[in-house]
Amino acid sequence: VMSCCGLLTAEKEPVPLKSIEVELEVRDHVATLVSTLLYENKEDKPIEAVFVFPLPGDAAVCHFSAVIGQTQIVAEVKEKQQAREEYDDALSSGQQAFLLEESDQSPDIFSLSVGSLPPGESASIRLEYVTELAVQADDGLRFCLPAVLNPRYQPQGSEGASVQVTSVPASLVPYSLSFSARVSCPRPISKVESSSSLDPLQYLNAEKTQATVKLAAGHKFDRDVELLIYYTDAHQPTAVVEAGQASAKPGTLMGDQMLMLSLYPEFPPAVMSSVTSCGEIIFLLDRSGSMDFHTSGSNPSLSFIPFSKDTLLLLLKSLPMGCYFNIYSFGSTYEHVFPKSVEYSEKMMEEALKKVEEMTANLGGTEILEPLEHIYSQPCIPNQPRQLFVFTDGEVENTKEVINLVKKNSGSHRCFSFGIGEGASTALINGLAKEGGGHAQFITGADRMQPKVMQSLRFALQPAVQDVSVTWDLPKGVSVTVLSPPLTALFQGQRSLIYAQISGQSSEAVEGCVTVKYSLAGHHSQNQLCFSLKPAEDTGLTVHRLGAQTLIRSLEMEEREHRGQQDGGLKEKVVELSVQSGVSSSFTAFIAVNKSDGKEIQGPLVRINIPASSEYFSKGYLKTLQINIKKTIRNHSSKMMYSDCFIFAILFSETCLPEQPLRDPLLQLVSLQKASGCWLLDAALAAALGKTSEEVEKPKPEVWATILALIWLHGFKTDAKEEWELLAMKAVSWIHAQHGNNNLHSPPGLPHKPRLHPTTFNMHFTCCLMYL
Incomplete structure (x- = not known):
């Protein structure tokens, strides 16, 4: 049964989605993705295909079009209910139509309806979005193309139908993926990594500021495609000013210049060491x-x-x-x-x-x-x-x-x-x-x-950052409207992005400055960044769309907070901004209707839910996903029939998990540490260190045991230092505290009252190695 699930409909009809082609362009820490989905109807009757798929939650969907034969149809952004009605009307009139809409419950799930594909016809769907790239712990910028859409759990007692998701084991997804990326940055690109197999990185210039990479041949679309991009000096603050849209009116969001600031506050080392x-x-x-x-x-x-x-x-x-x-x-x-x-x-x-x-x-x-x-x-x-x-x-x-x-x-x-x-x-x-x-x-x-x-x-x-403020110094005649929510959290090594609309012009100064002030552990600090007001070249409208999406999300959340109250204008503001910028929202949808040939599609439509890749359960655990699907069969000879049904999908594996492997030695050692930071000298510690009890029996057992554990960590687990560094600092502090106790003396070879700051503790290890 599982081998058929999703590959065929209930009527044994083949899935019409054939392939997905993805082209990614990364500029510094912003990405633009173009995805082309190819559909083909091999049936003897017209079909309506519904494909539910994931996108990054902070992506701004900004373009949707379809090519049928030689005809290209570019979708428009309209209020969601209006778009749905136009879609239904088009199908009822025998026209081809396409509807792309964001889930009402979650902004990272979209549904694409491909309506009235005639027998033997193909349709190529083009979807474009822009998104920011998050900074990882190792300074890499992370891009993720979600391939897996896990079924979303609907809380008990909640109203409304859940998102329609037809899920199958990832190995059975019948459509293929091709993926290529072009990366450019003012700073050199040091490397690009992925959890998937990649072809070698190809640099396009001697400075290594431009490169291309693509997935290796034979890639199965059975997991998220993740790219980690590494630049030299990735944490440098930057500012990009983008020119407004030529066809838009000055003073509007799309007509004015848009500024994107990338800030990396540098905190005082003395504060960060504590x-x-x-x-x-x-x-x-x-x-x-x-x-x-x-x-x-x-x-x-x-x-x-x-x-x-x-x-x-x-x-x-x-x-x-x-x-x-x-x-x-x-x-x-x-x-x-x-x-x-x-x-x-x-x-x-x-x-x-x-x-x-x-x-x-x-x-x-x-x-x-x-x-x-x-x-x-x-x-x-x-x-x-x-x-x-x-x-x-x-x-x-x-x-x-x-x-x-x-x-x-x-x-x-x-x-x-x-x-x-x-x-x-x-x-x-x-x-x-x-x-x-x-x-x-x-x-x-x-x-x-x-x-x-x-x-x-x-x-x-880290000590919490307080009293964050952002001030602007701009030439006379130039004003700024910040679109991003106020900064409330700053962390060492974490990027903060600010989008701002710049209105007006100056005939003199061509530079502006922004200053971020904050208080940290009693220290008052500030970071300043100066930037050119001259628009950057060849940026398109990427920054405008990201700025619009930032404002849209803020207004949507404000609307949910005030829902049911008097202020009903927030939804209208979101719709107006979404239509103006061409960026999707929870209140709008992309609608495209093919009116070129005027031919009506004859016969009833069959609705097909195209499967998304999903993971499934092990250990015999049964989970039931209840999906409320309204299956609509439209008869264009004035007959309309609707039926409601519930489909229960049970995903399971009958095999149990094998026995757990032996525990990681690092975790074995960690499990023996006491809350105060010390280790006890006993057989369990000896086993964790790979020693016998006799080898570790020394005077002052707790101090000696703790030193042994620290030496083992520094000697054998340096590659995992970020995992145990905090508990090692706690252990060092505990050792230091013991020297105030007359019943405990320093182990041989250790200074009487050492200043055991974690960054200098390595210096004392050589004094203790003789005891191993």
Whole structure:
């Protein structure tokens, strides 16, 4: 049964989508993607094909057209209900029509309806969008082409039909993908990497500022296509000024110049070398059935849950003494380890770890809204800034509602989000971090979760930036309107983007300046960037579209906050801006109708839902996805028939997971560390270090055991330093504190009262190596 699912319709008709061709152009940290989808109807009757697919959640869809035979039809952006009615009217009149619309629940899911394809006819659909590229922990810029659309879970009691998703195992998706990219930047391109196989990078000039790359032949569209692009000096602040659209009226968004600022604040080294010892750290872990998927990385026998539990172990061991913490987990219901956050101690840490060890993916669906509401209902602890860590594969349907809740509570916390596995909702993961003033990370393919999570923990333990302000210095006659939401969160090494509309002209000065001021741990700092007001060449309207999309998303969220109140003009503003800029929104859609030949398509239409690639469950876990599909069969001889039906899709694998492999030696050592930062000298530590009990028996057991553990980390796990650096700092602080205790003396070879700052601790290791 599984081998047929999605490949054929219920009437055994073949799927009409044949291929997808993708061309990507990356300029510095902005990407433009053009995707061409080829459809062919080999049936003896006309068809209506519906294809539901994912896009990056922050993408601005800005062009949609179709080519049928020799005729090209360019779609227009119109109010969504109007576009739907025009589409239905066109099909009822026997005309070909195409409708592209964003999901009402999530901005990273689009549906494309291809209507009235005659027998034997082909249609080539062209879709274009622009998007920003996120900066990763290693300074790489990440582009992701979502290939996997996991079924979105609809919360219990929610109204309306869920998004129509026909999902099949990725290996059975019948359409192919070709993918090529062109990269250009003012700075040299050092490398381009991918989790998929790539042909060698081809440089186009001697300066290595332009290059091309493409997927290797034989690529299967069975996972997200991820590119990591590395530039020299990737963190340099930049400014791009783009000329307005020639046909647009000056003073409008598209008629004026558009500015995009990329800022990287540099914090004082003295502040960055310290970490706060306070804070309320709350972990929220997805335990829905989909978290029992097999990973597609280097350990395919493991599901997401064991990786998440190992990561929680590392996080709990790395927390500083003096903070507060709690762990929530959710599915159709939610659980918490403690009724409210507790002070971090050895007893509380061990109790939490026992609960973590018992966790499985057994909580059903993915209802994240309720546990978030409970967390926000808990009063904040005085002088303990709240930091929320969310781990999920992102299979929620009420994305916009969840993000709106986080925004409402953004003044009381920072939110760090982690998208786990192929198909995680970019709209959800990026939206949680953006509105929660935190940082988003994606763990796919062979990625290790721990390094990315520990980077976010270091961000969370940084002193919070306060009193952020942005001021402008522009020539007389020139004004600026900022389109981006106010800056509230700044992190060392994290980029902040600001879009602004520049109105007016100056006959004298051709340069402007922007200054970002903020307070950090009592230090008042500022960063200034000067930029030319002369428009950059050959940028098209990319910056305008990204600026328009930024403003559209802000207005959409404001509209949801005021829905049901008196202010009903926000929706109209979004529609007007969307139509003016040609950028999609939740209230508009792209509509194209072929009126060229005037011929009516004869016969009833058969609706076909084209399958998207999906992952499926292991370990015998059964998950039922209920999809409410309205199947419409239109008879153009004045007969209209509608039928409602429910289809239940059960995806499962009958094979259980094999036995878990031996635990990672690093995690084995980490699991033995105490909350204070020390290790105990016992048989378990000896085993973790690969020694016998006799080899490690020395005076002053706790101090010596801790030094042994630190030496092992620095000697054998330098490649994973970002994972254990925080807990090593805690261990060094513990050692330093012991020298104030008369019952403990320094181990032989160690100075009497060493200044064991983590950056200088390596100097003392040579004094201890003789004891190994």
